[in-house]
Amino acid sequence: MTVLEFDGVSFRYPGAAQDALSDVSLSIEAGEFCLLTGLSGSGKSTLLRAAAGLVPHFHGGTFAGAVRVGGLDTRSSGPAEIGALAGTVLQDPETQLVMSTVRAELALAVENRGLPAGAVARSVEETALALGIGGLLDRATGELSGGELQRVALAAALVARPRVVLLDEPTSQLDPVAGDELIWQLRRLNQESDTAVLLIEHRLERCMAAADRVIAIEDGRIACDRDPRGFLEWAGAERPELQTPAARLLGLLDISPPPAGVKQARATLRRHGLLSAERPEARPAPGTPRARRRRRFGRASGVAAALELRGVWHELRDGPAILRGAELSICAGEAVVLMGRNGAGKSTLLRHAAGLLEPTRGTVRSSGRVGLLMQNPGDYFLHERAGDEASPAALERAGLAGMADRHPRDLSGGERQRLALAIVLDGGEPASVLALDEPTRGMDRAAKSRLAAWLRERAGEGTAVLLATHDVEFAAEFATRAVLLAEGRVIADGPVAELLSGGWYFATETARILDGAGAALLPAEGARLLRGTGDPRPLPELIAEARP
Amino acid sequence: MSARARPRVLAYRRRATPLHAARAPVAAAYGGALATAALIVDHPLLLLALGIAVLGAAVAAGVGPELSRAARRSVIPMLLLTVLVNAIVSRGGLTVIARLGDWGVLGQVDVTLEAVVSGLVLGLRLLVVSLACLLVVCTANPDELLFALRRLSPHSALTATLTTRLIPVLGEDARRLAEAQRCRPDGGARGARGRIQVLSATVSGALERSLDVAAVLEMRGYGSARRVHRARAPRSRHDLAFGASAVGLIALALLAQLSPAGAFAAYPLLSMALTPATFALALLAPLIALAPFADRRGIEP
Numbered sequence: 001m002t003v004l005e006f007d008g009v010s011f012r013y014p015g016a017a018q019d020a021l022s023d024v025s026l027s028i029e030a031g032e033f034c035l036l037t038g039l040s041g042s043g044k045s046t047l048l049r050a051a052a053g054l055v056p057h058f059h060g061g062t063f064a065g066a067v068r069v070g071g072l073d074t075r076s077s078g079p080a081e082i083g084a085l086a087g088t089v090l091q092d093p094e095t096q097l098v099m100s101t102v103r104a105e106l107a108l109a110v111e112n113r114g115l116p117a118g119a120v121a122r123s124v125e126e127t128a129l130a131l132g133i134g135g136l137l138d139r140a141t142g143e144l145s146g147g148e149l150q151r152v153a154l155a156a157a158l159v160a161r162p163r164v165v166l167l168d169e170p171t172s173q174l175d176p177v178a179g180d181e182l183i184w185q186l187r188r189l190n191q192e193s194d195t196a197v198l199l200i201e202h203r204l205e206r207c208m209a210a211a212d213r214v215i216a217i218e219d220g221r222i223a224c225d226r227d228p229r230g231f232l233e234w235a236g237a238e239r240p241e242l243q244t245p246a247a248r249l250l251g252l253l254d255i256s257p258p259p260a261g262v263k264q265a266r267a268t269l270r271r272h273g274l275l276s277a278e279r280p281e282a283r284p285a286p287g288t289p290r291a292r293r294r295r296r297f298g299r300a301s302g303v304a305a306a307l308e309l310r311g312v313w314h315e316l317r318d319g320p321a322i323l324r325g326a327e328l329s330i331c332a333g334e335a336v337v338l339m340g341r342n343g344a345g346k347s348t349l350l351r352h353a354a355g356l357l358e359p360t361r362g363t364v365r366s367s368g369r370v371g372l373l374m375q376n377p378g379d380y381f382l383h384e385r386a387g388d389e390a391s392p393a394a395l396e397r398a399g400l401a402g403m404a405d406r407h408p409r410d411l412s413g414g415e416r417q418r419l420a421l422a423i424v425l426d427g428g429e430p431a432s433v434l435a436l437d438e439p440t441r442g443m444d445r446a447a448k449s450r451l452a453a454w455l456r457e458r459a460g461e462g463t464a465v466l467l468a469t470h471d472v473e474f475a476a477e478f479a480t481r482a483v484l485l486a487e488g489r490v491i492a493d494g495p496v497a498e499l500l501s502g503g504w505y506f507a508t509e510t511a512r513i514l515d516g517a518g519a520a521l522l523p524a525e526g527a528r529l530l531r532g533t534g535d536p537r538p539l540p541e542l543i544a545e546a547r548p
Numbered sequence: 549m550s551a552r553a554r555p556r557v558l559a560y561r562r563r564a565t566p567l568h569a570a571r572a573p574v575a576a577a578y579g580g581a582l583a584t585a586a587l588i589v590d591h592p593l594l595l596l597a598l599g600i601a602v603l604g605a606a607v608a609a610g611v612g613p614e615l616s617r618a619a620r621r622s623v624i625p626m627l628l629l630t631v632l633v634n635a636i637v638s639r640g641g642l643t644v645i646a647r648l649g650d651w652g653v654l655g656q657v658d659v660t661l662e663a664v665v666s667g668l669v670l671g672l673r674l675l676v677v678s679l680a681c682l683l684v685v686c687t688a689n690p691d692e693l694l695f696a697l698r699r700l701s702p703h704s705a706l707t708a709t710l711t712t713r714l715i716p717v718l719g720e721d722a723r724r725l726a727e728a729q730r731c732r733p734d735g736g737a738r739g740a741r742g743r744i745q746v747l748s749a750t751v752s753g754a755l756e757r758s759l760d761v762a763a764v765l766e767m768r769g770y771g772s773a774r775r776v777h778r779a780r781a782p783r784s785r786h787d788l789a790f791g792a793s794a795v796g797l798i799a800l801a802l803l804a805q806l807s808p809a810g811a812f813a814a815y816p817l818l819s820m821a822l823t824p825a826t827f828a829l830a831l832l833a834p835l836i837a838l839a840p841f842a843d844r845r846g847i848e849p
Contacts, residue, residue: 054767057766058762079767080766080767080769080770082767083766083769084769090760090763094717095717095757095764096764097764098761098764098765098770100690101562101691104689104691108768108770112768112769112770113769138562140560140562142559142716143561156768354731356727356730356731371733373731376724379724379725379727379728380728380732382749423732424731424732425733426732427733427734428734429733
């Protein structure tokens with residue numbers, strides 16, 4: 001049974017020069033789990049909004065073709081009627097919740113469908129239990145963390161038992177553990193209740209194994225609509241930036257078909273005799289280049305720190321302690337990634353580093369100015385022109401030389417990020433430390449690679465870069481050192497290759513495939529490692545050579 | 549993202565108190581009765597008694613610090629301003645306590661005892677009404693109130709829901725924008741100019757934000773014309789106690805205003821009743837208001 005159907009849909013936003021969607025035709029059957037992917041600005045969110053009835057009802061513009069949700073045509077039925085059949089979770093969880101308590105939020109959707117009181121109460125309880133948010137039901141929505149907000153928004157979309165769920169990057173603010181949990185909760189609901197899922201996600205490796213089908217969209221058109229393996233084959237040939245790390249690893253080894261996940265990748269490598277059935281050595285031997293490099297980090301190095309936090313506490317009045325004696329020392333030119341679960345204290349630590357917060361105990365010292373880029377680059381924009389926000393030299397340095405006359409809010413996600421960086425680094429005393437909070441949210445892989453290269457350049461010039469992220473693949477590409485934060489304390493601090501290769505959640509897909517062998521994190525490293533089985537040099541040396 | 553800090557603004561949070569255990573319309577009626585009583589009576593002693601009743605209720609409901617903070621920041625300055633303006637502008641009163649000379653447009657300014665007391669009574673009334681309203685904000689669940697309003701007027705309820713949701717969202721936007729300005733190398737514009745820049749950026753983003761909130765409400769079927777059902781909670785002992793207290797407070801205020809015991813006139817000369825009945829009424833007001841808090845059975849969420 002078809003639950004969602006696009007029939008020759010074209011759409012142009014009011015005042016736009018080109019179509020956001022162009023002759024899109026697709027149908028999604030009940031019980032299908034579909035991933036929607038593509039580069040930033042390709043039209044994914046517009047397609048999702050069209051499925052929810054928000055396009056054209058809320059956005060205006062020029063619409064052609066037809067979208068049918070469970071038989072209802074969105075041209076004649078508004079978002080309220082479509083909402084009875086399609087549950088939607090948009091990108092920003094802050095505006096997704098409209099009531100003051102979680103229980104009222106969940107009840108809202110079912111009450112509005114006219115269900116009797118008993119059915120409302122049952123639906124709320126069942127959905128909360130299914131999504132593991134039973135403990136949040138009586139909490140005020142204003143007190144929830146970002147991760148909790150996203151779970152509650154998902155529960156509010158599911159509570160009325162829709163036939164199709166539409167999700168726009170629901171894991172963007174979640175740590176790897178919570179992100180995986182959410183994807184598998186969706187998969188379970190999808191399997192048990194026959195609910196179709198249409199999910200936008202940039203980090204495909206996170207959900208490829210759960211998907212039945214992957215739809216890629218380019219310039220508003222459907223470029224590929226196949227099963228995961230078919231999509232990965234297409235991406236390998238046409239759009240390498242959309243490939244998963246596992247597919248890139250096997251692609252580099254000239255092995256096909258590409259795997260849809262870690263399990264398939266390991267099975268394929270075993271079949272080719274590249275991976276033994278036994279668990280390999282997870283850490284490099286003492287005295288290898290990586291072990292030697294570790295000694296250069298932090299206080300042990302003896303080099304003057306660019307940023308130093310000594311026993312920093314941040315205790316809320318009438319509330320919990322967010323930081324509990326955090327210790328961190330970063331040298332000039334270091335590229336450090338800060339990781340940890342939601343609520344571990346990463347953003348608070350960065351705010352302390354930048355001097356926006358005063359520690360309730362402990363000290364923060366820096367050798368110079370600390371430039372901080374917070375999660376939402378739009379928060380830095382006050383003017384109508386990009387040229388009024390930062391000097392021409394700063395714009396040029398950020399790669400925005402020709403965009404001085406553009407409105408900051410009209411720039412793409414990556415451009416906004418760079419404009420905010422230009423503002424933070426413009427004029428005054430040069431920043432000795434650059435701190436960034438989740439800068440890759442909503443970025444596609446190509447934009448992330450450009451950002452990683454730009455940040456490595458800054459580190460090469462002697463700026464200490466400290467970056468908080470949940471994106472393990474980006475962390476591996478950018479950083480040389482990783483710091484793991486939990487409950488407001490630093491619980492692990494070491495070379496990125498060690499920290500992101502030995503675990504399961506805080507590990508790259510390549511490291512999980514290779515089970516931490518040789519501390520290989522990126523596909524190129526993994527391929528070098530596997531190809532180099534005949535190379536007489538030790539594995540860590542091969543890995544060190546493969547790293548950027 | 550770290551867990552958000554506790555909100556500094558006044559907001560409803562379910563606490564284990566008798567007033568929070570009452571239904572939202574009852575809690576709102578109780579706070580409303582305190583405010584209405586303060587609008588009915590004129591006698592300063594009775595107003596003072598009602599002020600003590602509101603503060604006592606706030607402490608008993610666990611929101612005393614929030615209300616005293618709000619009073620210190622905005623209500624007491626307003627009270628002082630009221631007294632000052634009334635003392636300077638009012639031409640009534642015969643007991644001159646200060647001659648301030650010729651003030652140009654205002655002419656000869658003489659401060660009279662009657663004008664000062666009248667200003668104090670006005671300010672006291674403002675204080676009690678404001679604190680009673682803040683008590684409602686902190687103790688009546690807004691979702692339940694909006695639900696009740698929705699039955700009466702769906703469109704007004706929709707507007708109220710959008711507004712109540714948008715205010716904290718925009719407040720959070722403004723906080724983040726101000727923080728981002730501090731991250732600029734020059735620390736951003738300071739003082740009034742900085743505040744205006746942040747306010748302007750917040751307002752320009754408000755339309756985008758309100759569209760997002762409206763879209764979510766629409767998708768959840770808020771605009772649908774279907775009748776909304778909600779399980780009616782049985783009337784608890786706290787509903788009955790606070791309901792009775794609200795009725796009692798209005799009755800007491802009417803009795804005080806209509807009887808000689810509550811008589812008060814500021815001009816031309818101060819005159820007020822100070823009989824045993826006046827003191828009895830002043831004592832009764834806090835007793836009636838605070839009596840429902842004595843019963844603490846079944847107050848856990």
